Amino acid sequence: MPREMTGAQIVVQALKDQGVDTVFGYPGGAVLPIYDEIFKQNDIKHILVRHEQGATHAAEGYARSTGKPGVVLVTSGPGATNAVTGLTDALMDSIPMIVLTGQVPTFLIGSDGFQEADTVGITRPCTKHNWLVKETDHLADTLHQAFHVAMAGRPGPVLVDIPKDVQFATGMYNSPEEAEELPYNPRREPEDDAVMAMVEMIETAERPILYTGGGVINSGDRASALLRELAEETGFPVTSTLMGLGCYPASGKLWLGMLGMHGMYEANMAMHGCDAMFCIGARFDDRITGRLDAFSPGSKKAHIDIDPSSINKNVHVDVPILGDVAETLERVLAKWRARGAQTRRDRLAGWWTQIEAWKAIKCLTYKPSKSVIKPQYALERLEALTRGRDRYITTEVGQHQMWAAQFLRFDEPKRWMTSGGLGTMGYGVPASIGVQIAHPEALVINVAGEASFMMTMQELSCAVQYMAPVKQFILNNERLGMVRQWQQLLHGERYSHSYSEALPDFVKMAEAFGCKGIRCTDPADLDDAIQEMLDYDGPVIFDCLVEKHENCFPMIPSGKAHNEMLLGEASTEGAIDVSGSVLV
Amino acid sequence: MNALNIPQGSTAHSAYSLRPTLPEGEERRTLAVLVRNEAGVLARVIGLFSGRGYNIESLTVSETDHASRRSRITVVTTGEPAIIEQIKAQLSRMVVVIDVHDLTMEGPSVERELALIKVACTGEARVEALRMSQVFRASVVDTTLKSFVFELTGAPDKIDAFVELMAPLGLVDVSRTGVAAIKRGPDPM
Structure with missing residues (x-):
């Protein structure tokens, strides 16, 4: 009443x-x-x-x-x-x-x-x-x-x-039941014809790829489960956008890693060379597609999306499927299984051989160092020391975010929180607190850069007040790393305002906030220092001083196609041309 | 441009078709958008067009069903077909939008616009203006010894043509409503 x-x-x-x-x-x-x-x-x-x-x-x-x-x-x-x-x-x-x-x-x-x-x-x-x-x-x-x-x-x-x-x-x-309903009910169930068209694509694909995104995670845990069934039963390779990490497990044998501007070489090459692309809850963002007119030129494309305006916005698709990911995958799987669960197994083996050759390039290789902590190394150690824990990762925005996406591995959805579309520096500190409040017992780590961290670091006061034991893992290069990288590649190494001439002492600052502060400068000390952070029952600021001029690779330069990736330091000269330089 | 200098091979078929031709690949479409008439609804729709860089050639809006508080927005827009599809998709996902129809694509429709045109002239020009208004079936809704206000209803092309013809005769001001459009035949929208 x-x-x-x-x-x-x-x-x-x-x-x-x-x-x-x-x-x-x-x-x-x-x-x-x-x-x-x-x-x-x-x-x-x-x-x-x-x-x-x-x-x-x-x-x-x-x-x-x-x-x-x-x-x-x-x-x-x-x-x-x-x-x-x-x-x-x-x-x-x-x-x-x-x-x-x-x-x-x-x-x-x-x-x-x-x-x-x-x-x-x-x-x-x-x-x-x-x-x-x-x-x-x-x-x-x-x-x-x-x-x-x-x-x-x-x-x-x-x-x-x-x-x-x-x-x-x-x-x-009025209670929710008594309230006047708003006539706003976006369609969730896909058209039968569209489902059928996707099933036929699965059956005939010779070089397929499942290109997944945040829509799988938003659709709910059932969508991730169905995606895993689809992948395992078809044997199709899986890649994901930054937003979709965790919807297919990184430990799965079909996983190619993230795709896009700083994605894996094998994922981007597979996108470029596939003949059947299944876009599931992703939106052909410019970080993903690179140069549009050279984007996956030979493929037939299916796109599952609940938002009609996402379909055919940037890339024309052959099989548009308007619907919820879980609802759609359920129907696709049922139909495909009912028709005998066929794929072109004869052709898939050759496709996987090609993918393995791309994988063998080992695109995440970096030059190790005994004297200075490489940011990639720091994340490898963080991954190794937290593996198997109920772990949630948030990030800020920049190089550290891309390295985190490359080097940390997610086996479950909803464990990775990052500002993908807007790219908001300052997102990670408060986001980590929000995650920790929702999961008081879990391990919550914000992988940060020192510049992003300083945009919202006042929230540590909030973390202390509510005893949220968030770990702030700062890859401190005393630079706005991604800006600096672009200035190096694009602006003649004129590092205009991309470094901080004054930074606080993060350990003292941690203490001032009532957190624990840890500083690490030597690769030999890193494991112990990370373990100290993990063992401490309370919020920690971990000031990890890393190589200052490390660049984030691989990279698709602005205005280039997936098969024009840069793999390492050697090839950056003139990597971005005039038309690419106007892009962000 | 006037009726006498339509270039050879122009897509304009008569003196009533004086709209400038569109850039290669672009089309002009008339969209009928049925919305819930709540505060800010027009700002939402216009904001979508300006925010995403879509064109608006003409826009009319008014409540058409007071009891159910529904308004009808008629938008004339131009763009490449893929962009127009994007506009329709963007419109139809808005919470306030009930229905979107592309009247240009969904069979024949009627488009009309009303204009009030003020012309100040005397002597020969005044006679000529009045004579032209009769040809166009405009009505005189205000007159002084030195001026007329004509009311003219018709397709936008016809109003363009009339305004062009009044220009040398002492055109002072034009007020146009923008296009109202409706599908031909018994079906709604």
């Missing part, structure tokens, strides 16, 4: 009824009534961040590691504008997130009131949908609809802007 409540009570009740256990937020004038209600209850845990951007990334980390939507509560004006980066990040990476913002009272809207901003106007392009609720009676329905929109179809962020007078006024509360 609908019940009368204040708007603030409605907010808290709606969150409870939606199954929310954690809210990441920061109070302020325009959300005080909601915070007052949060004070009076114990069902929902509120995590006080140190900056609203941190709340959004923490909520993303929570969402990506659990499959549930992340919830953020912030005040009007600067509270809302500080959430914009996180909203855009979640939109690009399809992360379900509900951001609740306070707003000045309705009678002040438009008067340039204190801490007033046109929040729905500012966030319209960076949300799936947003609402300004002007009447308390509409608040409950809107909140329930917001959860539906965030989760339905391709997930994404939504925002509900709630003026302060709406929070104080009373109105009727």
